[in-house]
Amino acid sequence: MTDSLQLAGEKAAAVPDTSGTRAATVADRFFRNPVLGPLSALILAVVGFSIFTQNFLSVDNTSLILQQSVVVGTLALGQTVIILTGGIDLANGAIMVLGTLVVAKLASGHAGLQIPALLIGFVVCAALGLISGLIVSRLGLPPFIVTLGLLTILTSVSRLYTKETVLVDNGPLTVLSKGGYLFGKFQITFGVLLVLVSVAVLHFALTRTAWGRHVYAVGNNDLAAKRTGINVRRVLLSVYVLAGVLYALAAWQAFGRSPATSPNAYPTANLDTITAVVIGGTSLFGGRGTVLGSYLGALIVLVLQSGLTQAGIDPLYQNIVTGVLVIAAVALDSITRKKAR
């Protein structure tokens, strides 16, 4: 039974022992918490840059990085759920972009159309999720190829749908860019709130509901899941549709970041999100991982970008450092895991 775990190149993370002493258990909980790795990596990075650059840890910069995280962060949530089932989604960026285009085109004209347009956007993205979900769950084709195919198709479709960049007027579509100040100083946008809420909700759904356990079970051992009477196909389908909805959410977030969209937007979203997911400690073999980790993973990448830019390093050297640090972040994760046993 152990091979899928072993394949994932990690031993089954042992779990807190409730029979242990209270204190011990708490310590355990802490050390065995799968988010520990990415979290400490993030903290290390922040501390590091605060030392080596001026005003990195400024409130402005912090809230800025949070704002920069909303789109990839939201996409990464969908990516995580799919990867938890042992799948992968190369089309998430393409789905989102098509979503933004549909919404923008429909809403162009007067603001009254924005909300209906947004709803239609949600339908479109969910439908696209449904399509890959159907192919994966019914025909049992490898998600990699299915979503790769969808990616190539959608990229062209978007370009046929609209050649050039589309702008949306202020209104419900761009409301996520608005926001208020915490403690008078710390700017927090609705977009940031929304992404944090999304993470929380999804974390709840995955850890505290039957559906969530079924997702993990399917990713863990889908034959066993089938034999315990779980409707594996339905679970898979639900996951891909949910992912589609999350991509629509990301589309909305994108308008919060910038009112303009184009068929060429977010070309590397798929790789970026997979990276965030893996840095977040989720196994590409499915069955183990957390959405919280993925969001932290997304933040880590952004912190590196921001910090290195502010350190005034040339992009070429930035890449080299980024590459090293990303590997280091994951190494840190695997070390904390080892500690945990």
Next chain:
Amino acid sequence: MTDSLQLAGEKAAAVPDTSGTRAATVADRFFRNPVLGPLSALILAVVGFSIFTQNFLSVDNTSLILQQSVVVGTLALGQTVIILTGGIDLANGAIMVLGTLVVAKLASGHAGLQIPALLIGFVVCAALGLISGLIVSRLGLPPFIVTLGLLTILTSVSRLYTKETVLVDNGPLTVLSKGGYLFGKFQITFGVLLVLVSVAVLHFALTRTAWGRHVYAVGNNDLAAKRTGINVRRVLLSVYVLAGVLYALAAWQAFGRSPATSPNAYPTANLDTITAVVIGGTSLFGGRGTVLGSYLGALIVLVLQSGLTQAGIDPLYQNIVTGVLVIAAVALDSITRKKAR
């Protein structure tokens, strides 16, 4: 024990029953042959295009497609071996490109330097393979992140190493573009011969030697492999180094295709090779697949490109068709598998 297979979304392909009647066995062998899927997909594509376009099936075009396959085909071999162990390599293109640059720079000047330069190229690529191999096997980090990090690093390193396109003079480096004619008509280059030989040799090594079985065993269930006394780390290391060597071979092939190389060359090699591997019927979860299939996968993609170009379809629509056909090819594979049981 069954979950890794199940995770891979495919049942254990049953195997010919030597106790059956001779004829039956042959039929079995045929139907259960993992290459059947990609092969029939390839044949279907070729037949289709020969019908719908003029001179697609011309000898020239056929030998041309074979020539176009040498670089990605060779890269795909390395990718396959790594994927068979449950890994993945996003840096293969970057490694090859750096290889070409090192060789081209060292050889620039007079032809006498070409062979030593080429040898150094092999050392460089093997060394880079060794690095990812060490990180993956010793630290047990996920290959996805390790090779992604390496990719970002190498892209910059190549760019820093040389600014612009570099050319090599005719000589040993470009000899692979030479060749002869079969039946006076069918042009076959040394490059094509070399890639076919590489496929054959690797196929032999994977199916007929102990090392090959260990590669499959590690990808199948690395805990079991470890318990049967296989030195899993050594196997992993050997695989990544071998892949590096194959990438160097691909670098040589690249010179056979064109004497010019640059830091931006082959930007999508990693995705292209993974696609070929998956179309070829290899599971991204490791433990099951063939190099022959991967090479056929590479050919399939090229056939689609060539055929659609000749059909004179607008690039945008070409992408759509390609996406659909790629999914169809894999669907065909999974159908033949189902037939096999």
Next chain:
Amino acid sequence: TSTKSGSATSSGGSGGTSVKIGLVTKTDSNPYFVSMRSAAQKEASKMGAQLVAAAGTADGDNASQVTAIENMMASGVKAILVTPNDSKAIVPTLLAAQQKGIFVAALDTQTEGNKGVDATWATDNTKAGVEQGAYVKAALAGKTPVLAMLDLQPGVSVGDQRHNGFLTGLGVPDGSKEIAGKQDTNGDQAKGQTAMENLLQKNGNINSVYTINEPAAIGAYTALKNAGKANSVVLGSIDGGCTGVQAVKDGKIAATVMRFPSKMATAGVDAAVAFAKNGAKPSVPASGYIDTGVQLITDKPLGGLAAKDTTWGLQNCWGGAS
């Protein structure tokens, strides 16, 4: 856009003593932008300014440049030079920067309607296309073109401008039967070669080739050479990278149209520093941008087209030397 709000109020606490200038290129490793960066770097250190550089992920991708610009503002730059990946989408971000009293200039590519920038130093890509087209027309010497077009990728403005410019210069409308086929190359050499090979299979009579840039052209040349058509086919290109010019010199490419990234960079940095010193802004011509010009490079000047030879080209090319 506010000029008087000045650099004093620029955000995030100013970085150190020297002026901080930000440069955001389209991508990080494309040689064109690498040389633009190093030119800017040189100029900046000459002027005693500090250059902070960042890059987007891919042509057409706006979000990555938005992030980069935000990070620069956070690090307290006084001026931002940007080569927009999306001329239209970037505008709101640039306006926001100007709000903060930051001097914004576009390089290489104009923003839509030159909005959101205080100045622009750019190449007219359409013009570049026209010159390549005109030369190919002249080189065909009256023969009806059988044209293969090696494009960039759909929906990227630079690609469309050069493509359309070329057709104008050649004098054939898009979609006409003279066009034997089009393929996307992403400006990649290997893809250019494969595309050219497939197009030659489609139509053996191709006698002229448009290429989006010189790597694609070199790929196409290899394909033509292998097909034994290197001499019978007119191969034009755009960019003026040193290997490109060398390829013209070696007779692989008939002609290329040079652009001048370092000119743009130098001018941009100078203006930025000037603004930081005394809030002065460069005067912008009616066209809305300062054209750093394009230059046809060939050793076989034809049809009275103003051309410079490859010797001149190699002295002024970008990439190799810098």
Next chain:
Amino acid sequence: MNETVLEARNIVKRYGHVTAVAGADFDLRAGEVLAVIGDNGAGKSSLIKVLSGDVIPDAGEVLLEGQPVQFRSPHDAQKAGIETVYQDLAMAPALDIATNLFLGREVRRKGPLGSVLRMLDVKEMRSRSRKQMDELGITTLQSITQPVDSLSGGQRQTVAVARAAAFGRKVVIMDEPTAALGVRESKGVLDLIKRISATGIPVVLISHDIPAVFEVADRIHIHRLGRRAAVVRPQDHSMNEVVGIMTGALPAPTAQNDTVSS
């Protein structure tokens, strides 16, 4: 109480050229414990996989309470009230005991948290699991939150048994449920089997432990070379006879009461 609950006629299942089940019959009566015994590879597991919907037969029909049924998945069989312990235990290795025990039948919180937020009652599930494991004599379990792949062989098997026992409504099928169990723990399971059948739910017990079979079984289905060779009553035969029939050393008794020879 002699009506047949679950019945199978002429089941055939081939894998490529391997014939796992070669025209096997099967019947199970209300409230009985039916033991299925046979050599390794005789086709026992394959047969019950057909009955539990895990495998779709190439031929033959399955009848539940007289009605023909087509199970396309274990899900269908479970809806029909058939609960199975598979020989290679069906578990999600990385998930903990409670989760595996309740997989597919999770317990929700009382009140809106459960009904609206569909929140699980983890506490409840854990304590119930703990209780069931204790009942089955697993005293060594130190943490109920261990992932099952970290359990000892016997502990893991006990989880699977507990699951089937807890949720079977019409039929409970157990494929070698005591194989990995110790003396005491095996006794626990055998008692459980008796308790279940006492409630009127028939139990199918596949086992190689002949003494145990003779202890609990009402009838013994002897499987041989993919077929049912005979069905016998323990009181009519000695263990050696039964083993003889099973291994083919003795001929299958024919014309004997309710024996179906094939």
Next chain:
Amino acid sequence: MNETVLEARNIVKRYGHVTAVAGADFDLRAGEVLAVIGDNGAGKSSLIKVLSGDVIPDAGEVLLEGQPVQFRSPHDAQKAGIETVYQDLAMAPALDIATNLFLGREVRRKGPLGSVLRMLDVKEMRSRSRKQMDELGITTLQSITQPVDSLSGGQRQTVAVARAAAFGRKVVIMDEPTAALGVRESKGVLDLIKRISATGIPVVLISHDIPAVFEVADRIHIHRLGRRAAVVRPQDHSMNEVVGIMTGALPAPTAQNDTVSS
């Protein structure tokens, strides 16, 4: 022949807060069959995993023929001649029987094909596998080229046993090798165990099948709560006594000949 071949002192192995082995001792003498029995979860498998290098203990030392050894991996233990059948059989599911049987000790072709091209002698390995399976009484195997995950539980276990038996040089350890086996097949394995020990290679047999243990064992290591509770000779005790000691119903006999109580 009484010299100790394999010895372990005070082995401790913890997983988080779960203590699997709590200061266990162990010794194995030349040519003997040592049975290890104990409740589920007593720590038997964990202990032998330490002996076979699969698990590195938190404390304690292992001595092979008197020399302290540190096994960092099963590979080390195998080089030292210790062969193990693991409870969750270590197999590559997608590979066929012969491949699994010879995994890590493949047979090469004779001549240059083998020495130069390192080509495997597949024919040879298959026929040998077939022979070994037959010897162990697996008559139902229809195809030697089946992937092991398509084998029946008993067939799969037999592959694992055959492997260990074929390659053990100094010590053979079997963790519940007959759990999934039928009557005849179990007998086959027990005979095999006797044959092996007869050649002077000692065998460690972990089993829950007390009668079988009494049949083959020279000494019985009774494991309880992570420790060795006692070592007894079958002839000195009745099965019930032994089970009593194992379950803690009876006190562990002390000061008895060669019994080590902890």
